[in-house]
Every structure is written in C-alpha cells, then in structure tokens.
Amino acid sequence: MTTATTSGHRAASPAPGYGFGAVALMEWRKLRTVRSTWWMVAIFAVAMIGLAIVALSHEGYRQLSAADRAAFDPTHDCFIGLVLGQLLVGALGVLVMTTEFSSGMIRATFAAVPRRPVVLAAKAAVLGAVTLAAGEACAFAAFAAGQASLAASAPHATLGQPGVLRAVVMAGAYPALVALIGLGTGALVRHTAGAICAVVGVLFVLPLLLAPFSASVQDASQNFLPHPMANAMTAVKPLAHALSPWLIFALLCAYAAAALAAGAWALTARDT
Amino acid sequence: MTGRRRSETVVGMTMIEARGLVKAYRSTKAVDNLSFEVRPGAVTGFLGPNGAGKSTTMRMIMGLDRPDAGQVRIGGRRYGDLRWPLREVGALLEAKAFHPGRTARAHLMSLAASNGIGRRRVEEMLALTGIEKAADRRAGKFSLGMSQRLGIAAALLGDPGVLLLDEPVNGLDPEGIRWIRNLMRGLAAQGRSVLVSSHLISEMAYTADALIVIGRGRLLAQTTVAQLSAHGATLKPGGSLEEAFFQLTEGVTDYSGGLS
Ligand SMILES: Nc1ncnc2c1ncn2[C@@H]1O[C@H](COP(=O)(O)OP(=O)(O)OP(=O)(O)O)[C@@H](O)[C@H]1O
Ligand SMILES: [Mg+2]
Numbered sequence: 098m099t100t101a102t103t104s105g106h107r108a109a110s111p112a113p114g115y116g117f118g119a120v121a122l123m124e125w126r127k128l129r130t131v132r133s134t135w136w137m138v139a140i141f142a143v144a145m146i147g148l149a150i151v152a153l154s155h156e157g158y159r160q161l162s163a164a165d166r167a168a169f170d171p172t173h174d175c176f177i178g179l180v181l182g183q184l185l186v187g188a189l190g191v192l193v194m195t196t197e198f199s200s201g202m203i204r205a206t207f208a209a210v211p212r213r214p215v216v217l218a219a220k221a222a223v224l225g226a227v228t229l230a231a232g233e234a235c236a237f238a239a240f241a242a243g244q245a246s247l248a249a250s251a252p253h254a255t256l257g258q259p260g261v262l263r264a265v266v267m268a269g270a271y272p273a274l275v276a277l278i279g280l281g282t283g284a285l286v287r288h289t290a291g292a293i294c295a296v297v298g299v300l301f302v303l304p305l306l307l308a309p310f311s312a313s314v315q316d317a318s319q320n321f322l323p324h325p326m327a328n329a330m331t332a333v334k335p336l337a338h339a340l341s342p343w344l345i346f347a348l349l350c351a352y353a354a355a356a357l358a359a360g361a362w363a364l365t366a367r368d369t
Numbered sequence: 370m371t372g373r374r375r376s377e378t379v380v381g382m383t384m385i386e387a388r389g390l391v392k393a394y395r396s397t398k399a400v401d402n403l404s405f406e407v408r409p410g411a412v413t414g415f416l417g418p419n420g421a422g423k424s425t426t427m428r429m430i431m432g433l434d435r436p437d438a439g440q441v442r443i444g445g446r447r448y449g450d451l452r453w454p455l456r457e458v459g460a461l462l463e464a465k466a467f468h469p470g471r472t473a474r475a476h477l478m479s480l481a482a483s484n485g486i487g488r489r490r491v492e493e494m495l496a497l498t499g500i501e502k503a504a505d506r507r508a509g510k511f512s513l514g515m516s517q518r519l520g521i522a523a524a525l526l527g528d529p530g531v532l533l534l535d536e537p538v539n540g541l542d543p544e545g546i547r548w549i550r551n552l553m554r555g556l557a558a559q560g561r562s563v564l565v566s567s568h569l570i571s572e573m574a575y576t577a578d579a580l581i582v583i584g585r586g587r588l589l590a591q592t593t594v595a596q597l598s599a600h601g602a603t604l605k606p607g608g609s610l611e612e613a614f615f616q617l618t619e620g621v622t623d624y625s626g627g628l629s
Contacts, residue, residue, distance in 0.1 A: 114452040115484055123483035130475035131468060201466040204433055205523060208460055209483040211432050211449040368434040 113212065120210050120219040128193065128223055138227070141185045141272070142235050148178035149239035150246045158251035171254040172261050173332045175243030176236065176268040180301075183324060186228050186272040187296040190279025193224055194360070195289040203369050213364040217284055221277055221357055229273040236269030260333040267346055268331040274353045275300065275323065281356025285363045300324050323349060383457065383530040383562050384408055385430060389439035392425055392586075399425040401586035402439070407564045407579075409530070412557045414577030414594070415566040416614070418622040422586040423566040424462070427533050430564075431460055443531055455484040455527030461520040461534045469509020473500055473519050476508055477526060484527055494522040499548075513540030521549070532556060534565045538572060550576045570614040574598075582614070584621025 128134050152174055161169065197203040210216050244253050256262045279296050286292035304325055307318045316338040319325040329339040330346055339345070385407035392400040400422040407413045415423050428434040430441050432448035443451065443458060451457045467476045477491045495501040498518040503511065508519060517540050524532060534553070538546050553576050557563045564581075567573055573580065573594060580597060582589040590597070594610065601613035 111446075111450050111452060115454075119483050119485055123479045126475065126479035126482055127468070127471070130472065130479070131470050133470065196468055200468050201463050202468050204428075204431075204462055205466045205480060207433055208431055208458070208462075209455050209480050211451070211454055368428070 115210065117215065117219060117222075120215055121222050123206075123209070124216075124219045124223040128227065131196075133192065134189065134227075137185050137189045138231050141182045141231060142238075144181040144185065145176075145178035145235035145239045146242050148181065149175040149243035152177045153243040154246035154248075156247060156251060158248055168334065169252065170332055170334045171244065171247060171252060172240065172264045173328070173334070175240045176264075176327075176331045178235075178239060179268065179271060179327055179331075180324065182235070182272055183275045183300050183327070184297060186232070186276040187279040187300055188293055189228070190224060190276035190281075191283040191289065191292040191296055193220055194280055194283030195287060195292055198287045198369075199289060207369055214361040217280070217357065217361050217364060221280055224276050224280055225273050228276040229270060232272035233266065233269030235272075236265050239268075240265050254333065258333070263342060264331045264333050267342060268327070270346070271323075271327045271330065271349070274349045277353040278323070278356045281353070281358075281360035284360025285356075320345065321348070323352065383444040385441065385443055385531065385562060385564065387426070387430070387439065387441040390426065390429055390436050390441060391438040392422075392429060392434060392436055398586050400429070400436075403583065403586060403588055404439075405581045405588060405591050407531075407562050407581075409562045410557060410560050411578040412553050412563045412565060412576050413579040413581060414573035415564055415581050415583070416568070416570060416573060417566075417583040417589075418568060418618055420585075421583045421621070423583065424535055425586075426583075427460070427462060427535050427564075427566065430533060431458070431462070433462075453484050453527065455480065455486065455529065457527070457529050458531045458533065459524035459527060459529040460532070461517070461524045461537055463535065464513055464516045464520060464539060466520060466523070467508045467516075470507055472505050473508050473511070473522075474504040476519065477522060480523055481526055486526055490526060490528070494525055497525070498522040514542055514545055517541055518545070521552075529561070531562045532564070534563070536566055536568075538567070570611050574610055582617055584618050587621075589617050589621070 153171070156174070158166070158169065197206060206216060207213060240254075247253055254261050256265065279292070282295050283292045286295060300323055304318060304322050307314055307322070319329055319336065319338065320340050326345045326349055329336050330342045330349075332339070340348075387406075388404050390400050390403040391398070403422070403426060415426070417423050425434060429436050430443070430448065440447070448454065448458065474491065474495065477494065478488065481487070481491050492501070495504045498521050500515055500518050500522065503515060508516065511519065517537065521537065524534065537549050541549060553563050553565060557578070565576065577594050580590065580592050580594055582592070597613045598610040601609045601611070604612050604616060
C-alpha cells in the first residue's frame with residue numbers, strides 16, 4: 098500500500114523539518130549582520146562607477162587613429178571597473194565560507210543544519226542574489242555614468258542599440274558568478290588566505306602571465322579564463338576569435354556550478 | 370523557564386547510545402572502541418585527562434566528525450536524520466563558535482532562523498544567560514566567560530531534550546559556575562539528557578549523577594558518582610572520589626606535569 102511504502106521510505110531517510118527557506122533566512126541574516134559585506138559591496142560600487150567615469154572622460158576620441166575609432170566600443174569601456182570589482186566580490190564569496198571555519202561558527206551552522214550541501218546551496222542563493230542585485234545596479238549605473246562622461250564628439254551608446262542591453266546585463270551578472278566561484282573555492286580550501294590567493298590567481302594573475310604569449314594563447318584565454326571571458330561578454334563590437342557572448346556566459350555558469358559542486362563534495366567528505 | 374513543553378514528553382525518549390566508536394587522526398587513536406549510554410533525567414559527567422578523546426567523541430555525536438567505525442544514535446537516530454536538530458540537541462562544543470564581527474543577538478537570530486525558532490526565544494535566552502546588556506556588541510570583543518554564556522544561549526535556543534556541554538565552566542566566574550551547575554541540574558530534573566565533559570572530578574561531584582570515564586580514547590568506567598566515591602572510600606581511610614578517579618586514570622594520562 099502507498100502509506101506503508103511512504104512510511105518505510107521515511108524511516109530510511111526522514112525528511113528534515115527545516116526547509117530550504119529557513120536555511121536561506123539563516124544565511125541572509127549572517128551575511129547582512131557582518132559589516133565587511135557592506136564595505137565590500139560599497140567599494141565594489143565605487144570601483145565600477147568611478148572607473149567608468151575615469152575611463153570614458155579620458156577617452157580622447159579626437160586623437161584616436163581611424164582603426165582605433167572603428168574599434169571604439171563605448172559600452173564595453175564602461176566596465177573597466179570589473180578588473181577590481183571581480184576581486185572584491187570573489188573575496189566576499191570566499192569570506193562567506195572561510196570565516197565560518199576560522200571562527201568555529203561552522204560547527205554551530207552544521208549543528209543547526211547537518212545537511213551540508215543544503216547550507217552551501219543556501220549560501221549560494223543568498224550571496225548570488227545580493228551580488229546579482231549589486232552587480233546589475235552598478236553595471237547600469239556605470240553605463241549611464243560612462244555615457245555621460247564621454248566627450249560630445251565621440252559616439253555614444255544607448256540601451257536601444259543592438260547588443261548593448263545584453264552587454265550591460267552580462268556585466269552585471271559576471272560579479273555574481275565570480276562570487277559563487279569564490280564561495281565554492283572557500284568551501285574547498287577552507288583557509289581564507291589560500292582561497293583568496295587561488296581566486297585572485299585565476300581572475301587577475303593568470304591573464305597577466307599569459308599576456309606575453311602568442312595570439313593563439315590569447316584567443317584561448319579570452320574564451321576560457323574568467324576575466325577575459327567577461328571582456329568578450331561585455332563587448333558590443335565582437336572581439337576577434339571570441340566565442341559568442343551567450344556561449345561564454347553559459348561556460349561561466351558552468352564554472353560556478355563546478356566550483357559549488359566541488360565545495361559541496363569537500364564539505365560533506367571532510368570532518369569539521 | 371526552559372522546557373515547559375518538554376518535560377512531560379521527553380523522558381525515556383532521547384537517550385544517547387554510542388557503540389564501538391573509533392576515530393584516528395594520523396598516528397593517534399583519539400577514540401578507541403568506545404561504547405556508552407547517556408540516559409535522560411540525569412547529568413552525566415564525561416571525564417578524562419587532557420587528550421582523552423572527550424571533545425572528539427562529542428563531535429562524533431553531533432555528526433561533525435565521521436567515526437572510522439561504530440555508530441552513535443540520539444533517540445535511535447543519527448544526528449543528520451534529526452528533524453529539527455536545534456530543538457532536539459543543544460551543544461556547547463567550544464567557547465567561540467561564532468563570527469567575531471557579529472553581535473550576540475544577530476548570532477542567535479541567525480541560528481534560530483534555521484530551525485524556525487522565534488525572536489522571543491532569542492530574547493529569553495539572552496536574559497537567561499545574563500548577556501542581554503551586551504547583546505548588541507560584537508561577540509569578538511566578549512570575555513571568555515561571556516563567550517561561554519553566548520554558547521550556552523545558543524545550545525538552549527531550541528529548548529532541546531539533549532544537551533552536550535564541553536567544559537562549560539571554562540572561564541566562568543564563581544557566580545557563573547554556580548549558575549551553570551544549577552542550570553544543568555534543573556535541565557536534567559526536567560527529564561533531559563545532559564552530557565557534560567570535564568577533567569575535574571571535583572567539579573562533577575557537584576553536578577553529575579552518572580559518570581563516563583575515558584582515557585586514551587577507551588572506556589575506563591561507566592559508573593555513578595555515588596559508586597565511585599564508595600570505591601574511593603575502600604582505597605584508604607578517608608579516601609575520596611578524587612582518589613578513585615586518579616586510580617582509574619593512572620597509566621592513561623598522556624600529559625602530566627613533572628619537575629625535571
Ligand atoms: N582534528 C584533529 N587532528 C588531529 N588530531 C586531533 C584532532 N582532534 C583531536 N586530535 C587528537 O585526538 C586526541 C583526543 O583529543 P580530544 O580533543 O578529543 O581530547 P579531550 O579529551 O577533549 O582533551 P581536553 O581535555 O584537553 O579537551 C588528542 O591526542 C588530540 O591531539
Ligand atoms: Mg576537549
């Protein structure tokens with residue numbers, strides 16, 4: 098009978114009383130009540146908007162060569178702040194996990210919610226929502242501030258032009274994906290310094306190290322390393338040898354999913 | 370104050386049963402084939418010298434560390450299978466299990482959210498543990514005794530039928546020590562299972578009814594305070610509980626002081 102099967106199944110692995118919403122509420126309260134969260138979001142906003150103004154007000158479109166004028170992309174250039182901004186949200190993602198290990202809070206958390214992947218999923222949902230909201234708000238603000246700072250003689254971008262809205266929305270989504278990669282890395286590495294080094298290494302140092310190499314290496318890095326991928330994704334004038342923005346976006350989502358899966362595995366497999 | 374709704378229902382339900390627990394860290398066997406029971410309605414003292422394996426055992430009860438062998442059940446279930454973990458088991462495992470930048474109230478409110486516990490209960494626990502005046506200060510600035518009180522507030526948050534306290538008197542002032550002794554006795558009298566670790570047998574004389582004594586990860590005795598002090602009296606005239614305890618743990622104390 099159905100009732101017998103159901104109760105038999107329950108005895109093997111009973112459903113917990115707490116739901117995902119309750120765990121997400123715990124994680125939201127944790128994220129909200131630590132000052133560094135808001136400091137990092139504030140600095141992220143300053144970097145995104147401030148650097149857009151600096152970059153576009155110094156564009157000097159008049160002095161550009163004809164080739165540079167043809168390549169000039171007033172949308173893409175608004176998101177120069179992602180170079181710094183990605184490091185801030187990446188670090189935020191790391192800290193959400195590693196401060197629990199360094200403080201001992203992780204034991205209180207896992208005592209309250211022993212299903213560890215649920216804890217990581219709740220952290221990912223809350224962190225992802227906050228960084229997506231901050232990322233989109235800052236991307237649109239950076240775009241608006243950038244266009245306003247651009248010399249009158251230079252071509253301006255508007256959201257109605259083909260590809261512009263897509264580029265702005267993707268610039269706003271990129272920070273959330275980086276934050277999730279940071280979160281997964283934090284769950285895998287556990288130590289703040291080590292996890293931040295890993296994230297900064299992949300986001301910032303690796304592209305610099307590859308810079309002197311040949312064009313084919315450049316093309317690969319543009320399609321497979323997060324920050325060069327963000328560059329390609331936020332361009333309105335397609336970069337040479339770049340995959341389509343949507344394909345790059347899907348690939349970045351896969352990176353974030355892989356980092357979270359690795360983190361969930363590490364949380365479950367190891368003692369605390 | 371704690372456990373109005375608990376006392377009638379819980380008796381006989383929430384017992385801790387450990388069977389053949391083994392846990393090794395590289396070369397050291399922290400816990401070695403350990404079996405014991407913790408019964409409701411009593412304070413059970415968990416005794417052993419430094420490094421005996423008390424904290425490791427408590428982490429295994431909580432499902433935080435996975436045993437290499439053996440199992441532990443709370444009311445017949447694994448910790449991970451509890452429906453509302455905080456409402457069934459409360460634990461104080463280490464003095465500072467909180468983010469130093471978060472306030473005491475925010476810490477408790479976040480834990481409470483996960484198990485559907487309301488704000489009123491949080492306020493009650495802040496008052497019960499005497500940290501309400503410091504509730505909006507960052508917990509990282511707390512003294513050891515205040516951190517310990519915050520840990521106890523977190524342990525009692527869900528009004529649980531089982532309590533695991535790892536050296537709760539650590540850092541408490543004399544008034545605080547008396548308070549926690551009475552608290553533990555009161556919780557046990559309501560029918561809860563209370564397991565409290567200590568290296569001090571004299572401390573247990575004030576609070577515990579039952580005793581589990583371990584050394585180098587092995588069970589040395591599952592007994593009662595009364596039985597152990599009766600045994601102490603047979604060792605030599607005027608012999609004490611302490612005498613009997615030292616006799617038990619002789620030879621399994623890894624870290625003893627010396628003059629050389
Ligand atoms: N995470 C760990 N990694 C390596 N060794 C560990 C770990 N945790 C505990 N140990 C070792 O296991 C043994 C038991 O330690 P445990 O902390 O359980 O003892 P204890 O009885 O709580 O001691 P104390 O009274 O000092 O708190 C010790 O030898 C300790 O060094
Ligand atoms: Mg210990």
